[in-house]
Amino acid sequence: MEEKDPTAVNIRDLSMDDYNDLIRLWQAAGLPSRPHGRDSREAIARQMEGGTSIFLGAEEDGKLVGAVLGTHDGRKGWINRIAVHPAHRRRGIGRALVYAVEARLHGMGIGIIGSLIEDWNEDSMAFFARLGYLAHTDIVYFSKRRSPET
Numbered sequence: 001m002e003e004k005d006p007t008a009v010n011i012r013d014l015s016m017d018d019y020n021d022l023i024r025l026w027q028a029a030g031l032p033s034r035p036h037g038r039d040s041r042e043a044i045a046r047q048m049e050g051g052t053s054i055f056l057g058a059e060e061d062g063k064l065v066g067a068v069l070g071t072h073d074g075r076k077g078w079i080n081r082i083a084v085h086p087a088h089r090r091r092g093i094g095r096a097l098v099y100a101v102e103a104r105l106h107g108m109g110i111g112i113i114g115s116l117i118e119d120w121n122e123d124s125m126a127f128f129a130r131l132g133y134l135a136h137t138d139i140v141y142f143s144k145r146r147s148p149e150t
């Protein structure tokens with residue numbers, strides 16, 4: 001079978017110049033964002049500068065068509081907010097973004113990478129399973145927030 005060619009997209013680090021496009025992409029991809037909390041301009045700037053976040057974008061013809069956020073806590077890596085614009089799905093762009101962020105995390109000495117996926121998000125679960133991620137049905141996610149926007 002012929003290999004899908006994601007090389008039409010350019011994968012690069014995002015900067016604060018991409019902030020508006022990133023928020024627009026998340027909206028188009030159906031990902032909720034917290035404009036007054038952890039997705040505010042100030043919060044994203046802080047994350048970009050913090051050294052534990054990798055913001056990558058996939059660009060085609062100068063337009064942001066996909067993005068991913070990789071993070072790590074020094075022990076494990078996490079893939080967050082993978083998003084491909086609906087008009088550009090099933091072309092291997094999501095896969096290329098995940099592989100790129102995995103390579104960056106591996107380069108930082110991180111050997112295990114996870115992703116938290118809401119149980120209704122079957123598309124995303126199928127995507128991660130296809131990329132070799134194992135579903136842990138025996139783990140329940142607990143969290144504590146300072147505010148609903150956090």
Ligand SMILES: CC(C)(COP(=O)(O)OP(=O)(O)OC[C@H]1O[C@@H](n2cnc3c(N)ncnc32)[C@H](O)[C@@H]1OP(=O)(O)O)[C@@H](O)C(=O)NCCC(=O)NCCS
Nearest residue numbers: 029082083084089090091092093094095123124126127130
């Ligand atoms: C999940 C998402 C990023 C996938 O992006 P994509 O660019 O379409 O994915 P790819 O084309 O790289 O697909 C990689 C593999 O996953 C499979 N896949 C992708 N979407 C799938 C789906 N909805 N159902 C089943 N398999 C799927 C592809 O078939 C492909 O496998 P193959 O190479 O064997 O054909 C995209 O659907 C999206 O942005 N969803 C909305 C945002 C979201 O929910 N993000 C996750 C938050 S945790």
